[in-house]
Amino acid sequence: MIVKDKLQKAAVGVRQKAGDQQEQDVAFYLRRAFKDEHRVKVFHDYSCVTTANSPR
Secondary structure (H helix, E strand, O other): OEEEOOOOOOOOOHHHHHHHHHHHHHHHHHHHHHOOOOOOOEEOOOOOOOOOOOOO
């Protein structure tokens, strides 16, 4: 199950463009492999922010 899709972003530079293309390719294959699988959850562009008071 795809919970959060990969977001498009403007790339600057050759290396960043190549990295973004690689991420898009991986997102495509993950979507194709797990779109109907409810036991697997895929989060693209996931980030976790912790603060000094948050539990670890």
